[in-house]
Amino acid sequence: MSIGVIICRCNGVIDLDFDKLRDEISDNDVKVFVRNAICIDKEPWSELKKNNISKLVIAACSPQFHERTFRNMLKNVTLSVPFSIVNLKEHVAFVHRDKKLSYEKSKAMIKATIEKMKNIKEETIVEEIKPNKNVLIIGAGVSGLKVAECLERLGFEPIIIEKNERIGGIIERLPKIYPYNVSGKEFLNNIIKNLRKTKIITNAEVSSVLGKFGNYSVTVIRRENNTIEIMNFRVPCIIIATGIEEWKPFDITYLKYGRVPNVITQLELSEKLMRNEDIKANRIFMQLCVGSRDEKFYNYCSKMCCIYTLENAIELRKRGKEVFIGYMDIRTIWKAEELFNEARKLGIKFIRGKVANVTEKNGVLKLSVENTLENVVEDIEVDLLVLSSALKAPDTNKDLSQILDVELDEHNFFKKLYYKLREIETRKRGIYVIGSSTGPKSIEDCIIEAKATAKKIATEVFLPRLRPRAPSVIDEKLCIGCQICYKVCPHRAIEMIITGDGEKARVLVENCKSCGACVANCPTGAAQLEGYTTEQMLQYIETLIKEAKMDKKIATFVCYECGYAALDMIGIKRLKYSESYLIIPVPCLARVGMLDIFKALSSGADGVLLIGCLENGCHYLKGNEYATYLVGICKDILDAIGVEKERIDIIKVTNADYYKLYEKLVEFHKKIISLPKLEVGK
Amino acid sequence: MKLGLYPGCSLEGLENSYLVSLVKSFEALGINLEEIKDWNCCGATAIPSINVEFSYLLVARNLALAENSGLNIVITPCSECYNRLAYVNYKIKNDEAFKNRINNYLKEIGLRYDGNVEVKHPVDFLVKSFGIDKIKQKVKKPINKRVASYYGCLFVRPREISIESAENPRTMDQIVEAIGGKPVNYGFKTKCCGASIIITRSDAALKLIRNILKSCKDNGAELIVTSCPLCHSNLDMQQEIVVKTFNEDIKIPVLYFTQLLGLSLGLNEKDLALDKNLTYEMIKL
Amino acid sequence: MLASQVQKISGENPLACYQCGNCTGSCPMEFVMDYGPRRLIHLLQIGYDDEVLKSNTIWICASCYNCTYRCPRKISFTRMAFALKNIAMKKNIIPKKCKAFYETFLKHVLNYGRLNESLFINELVLKGGKDFSEIVRDINLGIKLWRKGKLKMKISKIDGVKDIVKLYNLTKDVIK
Missing domain, CATH: 3.50.50.60 (FAD/NAD(P)-binding domain)
Incomplete structure (x- = not known):
């Protein structure tokens, strides 16, 4: 069992003392290959295959550009190993001037990654859902009906729940709709006539929802003429299409x-x-x-x-x-x-x-x-x-949001997972939100979203999916049932179950997006995320800080979303900042815990900077919020033990606003060098 | 609980009958009021026009005095005073920076206000705190009249100090109902009477008064009750001038709601200073 | 800029107004104003400061808060008008009758701590706060009030007059 390290020279862009680097990194278990342009050249990859390595560290450019390329290269030479990428280009070569310090930073980052890889178990995980063909749609307005029509074409058999007696929502009341130039009724009839397998249940409301993506069990209550009928469904996905109402002034x-x-x-x-x-x-x-x-x-x-x-x-x-x-x-x-x-x-x-x-x-x-x-x-x-x-959100949204366990915005409309890229998703995987249930929308927009959702569901449900990271696992023996992970999980992917040994937390694997919030907050270490377990992170941090031989060191936690991208952007723009910033990538700032921050300081870092997504723009919903809170606490602790609290800071950026980050990097570095050297162990 | 009273300049001056009838009818209901010692003018709309900051301090001094003498609730019969006191009180309670600023000034005269006083208009107090049912029980002589309740502006606006809808308030009508009267519904309940410009632009103010009187009269009111000395002085004192200016038959008696309340509780006209009203002669009960 | 000065004094931002006209439509005094509240705010927004300060609008505003109550932007023209009056008075742009009214009012507050209404009206007449025609018109009313015993000649003065004057001196230069 050996770890391969492949270092790309990138046609001279990455310019380090490679001989020295090879000497310092290589040992019995670690084989180093310094090659050029590994994104084009297939030769080095065949060589890796021949050398029979079991894990791989790729020291090249940002995974944003070539992670997929590298994955394909490995696939081409039929080498299936876990790998991790160290960014020597955008995070080092493009942004630093001092050769010696650049070398130190690169070496430290590679060594730390090797340490992390040493005890990594990760294999690529492919998940497959084998669902039944029903999909539950809440609301029989234009969005609900349209998505049912599209889903039918894709082979589903949707069930629509409508709280009113009449179907059609607001559109049904309009004598003429723009730009279709027909009455609302006519327009809806054109959709309804295509529905053959869809079941529409009127006068009905959802009363409870349990389960996870691929397998939600839903209870529906139907009230009509003083009779109550209770129905149960098992569905892989739920679509919220509750629409809007006119306010009575x-x-x-x-x-x-x-x-x-x-x-x-x-x-x-x-x-x-x-x-x-x-x-x-x-x-x-x-x-x-x-x-x-x-x-x-x-x-x-x-x-x-x-x-x-x-x-x-x-x-x-x-x-x-x-x-x-x-x-x-x-x-x-x-x-x-x-x-x-x-x-x-x-x-x-x-x-x-x-x-x-x-x-x-x-x-x-x-x-x-x-x-x-x-x-x-x-x-x-x-x-x-x-x-x-x-036009306002229906009052029933409040109850529904409780039942489905998804969030509402300040006007009682349903909240989208992420306003830029995940417009039809909610915080719970497999629960989608379309049409005017997120705010007033035109008929055209409703239809576009309905189509998009149908397609999204088909790909999620029918196609096997490569998980970018393994889901969190909770060790039942260590779990004390404190519910902290249950409360912090932004995607509601943890459920509490009663066992013979008391209450325990369990991960709803399909809903877990591997952000690491549970790991950072678990008081007993029961929750772990492969690749970012407590041990792996501490090991990485310690090696990184200790290996870098430089005067001032700043442990820089960077989320793999906007934080990492903004840092890449600074590289692309060739803006220069200090070599002191040693990068610790995390899936989301939610993964950063107090332990990690103090580990960095006690290992010899003079400052800690957290870089995450913009306010309200976290790709895992709450990560930057948790991190802000954490930074506040850490500052208080430093203050209490007599250490300058300015040593810890957080910045929230988007990649488009990279210059703000750049200014912050310059400013924070200035602040750190103005402070005295932090005595280890203090 | 001690109930404070902030009478205000107008109740000490021309509109003393409001104070007299308020104290008398509250006594008849078993409520005693304690006047804030050495209270000063609230500033009305005049002082804010001259200097907004100073006007806050005039109010804050009164609130601080009330707090010092342990008065948790201050009854403020004049709507103008109520408006100023309640608004500044609201700001102090909800805006920490504002509170600190005001207290910095108050420190100079040896006072401090922490926001422990509640400012209440007597109408609000009777309906929401005292209770309509309790009033009903004490009525001896029901007033069998069609009564238009005129609320004016400053008791219902702005939003921060209002206890009910500023467009169609109901509290005073509830009192009228409780004492046997029939509330009249009309469109000018909270329209401005022009009190703050009666001196500087009396021509315009007279027109507003005329509209209110006409609307009451058109909707069949036999009496108007008010809860504000300024509205009362406009509708009552200026009525003759309005009638002359517009040459219309819009004469109608205007009483304080406390006077009508007192009458229903069995008090006599003299005790309620009813004869001080200029429209007294028109009252036929 | 006048708009920012207004915001500083009143806490209301005239620039937030989107000119719907609900205030002017609701204003009971609009029929005697040079500019309705909305238009005055517009003039403020585009920097016609002189027109704003010289308009009669701010002096006519009856402080009924109707516009404030209905404003969809939750800004208060009434409070802006107070601030504008503060500024105009500092610059001595003020109609004669208003000047007499406000000066006499302030004098009472600073001298007695309270307003002595009967005396106030007398002084106002002497100071030219009333037109001759108005005096003639109101003379009957005065006689009536006298007969009813409503006019009170005793002056009421509070103990804390010194404090009031102190507070006034502390704040009188807040507006520049």
Whole structure:
């Protein structure tokens, strides 16, 4: 059993004293190969195969660029070994000037990685789900129906749960939908007619959900005519498609909604129009932004009201009515501008202002509204006041989020896992969120998300998947049932079970994303993450700090997401910073524990810097939040034992904002060199 | 629990009848009030117009005095005073930096305020703390009249100090109901009467008064009750001028809610200083 | 810039306003103002500081807080108007009647700690705080009040007048 170390010269970019390096690293178990351009040249890889190595350290460039290349190279020579990459290019060659110190840093990082690899068990893990064909969809609006249609085509048999008697959600009430130019009902019927294997259950609500990705067991309660029916389903995935509701603006009392019959909401008007009811009113005033864009009620723009308000206004104008629209800004996104254009040409009167007073006499409404373009308060007499009220999350979202154990945002909409890359996922694997359940969306957007989700589910469920890292494991013998891991796990991938030996934590393997939060916080060391176990991390840190022969050392914990990428970006831009920064990559800052930080300090580091994702941008949801908290505690401890607390710091960046990180690196280094040498053991 | 009283300048001056009737009718309900010693003017809307910072201190001094004498609740009958006291109190309770700033100034005159006082309007106190049912039990002579309750601005706005909806408040109507009256629903319950500009722009203020009186009258009110000396002085004292200026029959008696409450509790008109109202002669009970 | 000065004094940021006009529509005094509240805020936003300070709007504002209550941006024009009045007064841009009113009011607070209403009105008339026509109009009212015994000639003065003056001196230069 031997460890191979392959070092790439990268056509001279990585320029170290390789002979010396080979001498210092090699021993009985470690074989060193210094080669050039290993991303293109197949030769070195065949050589590795011949040398019969069992583990591999690749010292080359960032895994962002060539991890996949290296994996393929290994596959081509049929060598299946665990490997780890040390970044000598973006993290050393591109960013440092001093040759001697660069050498020390490179050597330390390689040696530490070798130490870590020595007791690594990791094999590549391929997981395969063998699910049944059902998928549960909550909500039979346009998103829910569309995703069912797509899933059917992919071979699934979806089950849709709808809390109301009618299906179709908000769309079903619209007489005409943009840009499809048909009524909402027609549009939905075009989807529904394709559904053959989908089961739609109305008047039903989800009452409990247990299990994990690939195997959720769901209980549904159906209430109808005083009878209650309880149903159980086993599904690999659940899709939240609860959509939106129109807010009833009773709370804006001066608009007299609910007190005067001819003050109605826009969707109430839509329903009348859809039923082809005769609208008796001749003068109609429509007010936009009722409750939306209002700090007192809903501070967001409801996005869709402008469009369906204009559709209704155009329809009424065509029937010969006099229509006024009170607005602040007309937000007809992209091509919907044509609606606004049409409305203008039809002679709909646009008044920039907000109705501030309504008085009613004999069915006639007197509105006073400031025409803000004319600077006059106008009194307008109309027969009907239509309020385009805010679109809000259904109240049932609160209960549902508890049942599903997924998070809501401040407006009770469901929270996406990550706003940039994981838009349809939630913190629990296998629970997806689509359409307007994350906020108001256009029909087009809902359909795109429905399609994307169907495809995502098919790939996740049907295709075997290569796990990037092994899941956490919890040693039942060591677990004391303290529930800390259960509480900190950002993806709710730990369940508490009762055993003969008391309560124990267990990992829901499929839901675990291997961030390491449980490892960092486990008080007994029961929770471990292969590659980042307590022992492996401490070993790595100790070797790294001790091996680097330099004056000042900064242990730099970098998350493999934005932190690592931002550091790479600094390399690509060839910005120079101090060699003192010794890199300790972690999957997420959630993995960094107090032990790791103090290990670094006691091994001889003069400072500790944590680099993670932006606020609210953690790829594992909570990692940077936990780390910030941890840094606070560590600072307090240092303060208490009389060590300068400035030695520990955290920075949260995105790779796009690499310059901020660069400035921080320069500033933090300056601070560390201004401090006296930290005495080991203090 | 000791109940404090902050009467305010107006209740000491022209609108003394509010203070008299408040104290009398509260006594009849078994509530005793203790006046804050050496209280000063709250600043009304005039002092904030001159110097916002100074106006906070005028209020803070009163609150600090109340806290020093162990008064947890301060009843503030004048809506103007209530508005200033309650708002500054709210700010002190919710904004630590503000509190420190104010206390830095107060230190100079040997005072400190920690935010332990609750400022309450008598209407609020009767409805939310004392209890409508208790009032009902004590009514001796029910007032069988259609009564328009006029709340004015400063008791219901801004949001931070309001105990109910500023668009359609109900608390005073609840009291009216409790003493046997019929509340009148009308649109000008919380519309401004122009008290703060009656001196500087009386032309505009008179128009506002006229609108309120007209709305009450149009909706069939026989009486108006108010809970603010400034509103009262506008609706009551200025009524004759308004009637003359606009030449409309919008005469209507205007009482303090405490006067009407006192009457229903069996107190006599003299005790409630009813005769001090300029619209006294119109009252037919 | 006037807008930032207003924010400093009142804590309300005029730049956050998105000009919906709900304030002007709700304002009971709008019909006698040069500019409605919304327009005044707009002038503040674009830096027409002179127009703002010279407008009658801030002096007419009846401090009814209707605009504050309804503002979708949760900013208070009423409090901005207070701040603007502070600034205008410092610069001595103030209508004659208002000047008499505010000066007399302040005098009472600093001399007695309270407002003595009957005396206040007398002084106001002497200082020119009332037009001649208004005095004639109000004379009947005065006689009536006298008869009813509502006018009180006893002056009420608090013990802590010194403290009030001290507080005033501490804060009078906060506004520049």
